[in-house]
Amino acid sequence: MALLMGGRTPVRLAVLFGCIAAAACERIVEVEIPDPEPLLVVEGRIELVKEAPSGTQTIRLRTSDSFFSNRRTPPAVGAVVTVTDGAGVVYPFTEMEPGHHVTHDLHARIGETYSLSIDYEGDRYAASATLLAVAPVDSLYFMYEEATLVNDKEGYRTAIDYTDPPGGPHFYLWEQFVDGVNEPPPSAGNQFNLVSRDELYDGQPVIGIQPNNEVVIEPGAHVVIRQIALSRRGYDFYYALFEQNALGTGNSFSVPPVTIRGNVANTTRPERFPFGFFGAAEVSVAEGVGPAR
Numbered sequence: 001m002a003l004l005m006g007g008r009t010p011v012r013l014a015v016l017f018g019c020i021a022a023a024a025c026e027r028i029v030e031v032e033i034p035d036p037e038p039l040l041v042v043e044g045r046i047e048l049v050k051e052a053p054s055g056t057q058t059i060r061l062r063t064s065d066s067f068f069s070n071r072r073t074p075p076a077v078g079a080v081v082t083v084t085d086g087a088g089v090v091y092p093f094t095e096m097e098p099g100h101h102v103t104h105d106l107h108a109r110i111g112e113t114y115s116l117s118i119d120y121e122g123d124r125y126a127a128s129a130t131l132l133a134v135a136p137v138d139s140l141y142f143m144y145e146e147a148t149l150v151n152d153k154e155g156y157r158t159a160i161d162y163t164d165p166p167g168g169p170h171f172y173l174w175e176q177f178v179d180g181v182n183e184p185p186p187s188a189g190n191q192f193n194l195v196s197r198d199e200l201y202d203g204q205p206v207i208g209i210q211p212n213n214e215v216v217i218e219p220g221a222h223v224v225i226r227q228i229a230l231s232r233r234g235y236d237f238y239y240a241l242f243e244q245n246a247l248g249t250g251n252s253f254s255v256p257p258v259t260i261r262g263n264v265a266n267t268t269r270p271e272r273f274p275f276g277f278f279g280a281a282e283v284s285v286a287e288g289v290g291p292a293r
Helices: 232-245
Strands: 007-018 024-035 040-049 057-063 080-084 090-097 100-103 113-120 123-130 137-145 155-163 171-178 195-197 205-209 222-230 275-289
Touching: 040 113, 040 123, 057 080, 057 090, 057 113, 113 275, 137 222, 137 275, 155 222, 155 275, 171 232, 195 232, 222 232, 232 275
Parallel strands: 040 275, 123 275
Antiparallel strands: 007 024, 040 057, 057 100, 080 090, 080 113, 090 100, 113 123, 137 155, 155 205, 171 195, 171 222, 222 275
16 A cells, blocks of 8 residues: 555445434545545665675565555656765666666765765765674574464574574564575564564574564575564664564555655755665574475
């Protein structure tokens, strides 16, 4: 589900009125809901992958859609996107596909601050983020679980071990890919699985955490877990995003019906703020193959 966009959406409301004889009757009232203009949606993260450093970075841009639309939000086409590092080096991003901007020359560094600039339809958007280190994933394995009231399917779930560095706070985001498909179901309570803070385990080993305990891993399935460092602001954003999506609003980067502000600003017209988040993070990647039953 996405935000309202241009035009007006008629909505029928069933309203009960008390009749003179105290009997109930029903009237259908049509209400015209004005749709505001579409807003920019930013999805971008400058990454340094521990196990396979690369200069390839991606920024994705979309626009908000009608509130009642069930389609994926449309791409924002024609934007000019650059990222500048702390030394003032500018990295242009090329629009390889509609709304999909890529560079192959930005080799990220821990502790570096990266500034995003987007020129789109007469407005300039800006954000910045400092690349934070992340603890490595020590091991990835699969745990068999019986069906319960919480998880109605028996089978194997992915689990990982890692050791949280002392002297936090540290914040984490996890992504799980099964046969190349990102599978973070927007179900109630999932914000406790896909993001975490080390308030209760600072400097301790973390054993058997299941970033996505609702997905049963089939035999032979290829599983990839990405453990991503978050800033405190990034943690707050993703926590709110997954919590909102628990109400059934769609995939992880759908725009929810309630405003969740990220860290990207419209510097031309501040009142037309965008949605989404720009981050910078070290990432630890682990992978495995689903075991036979």
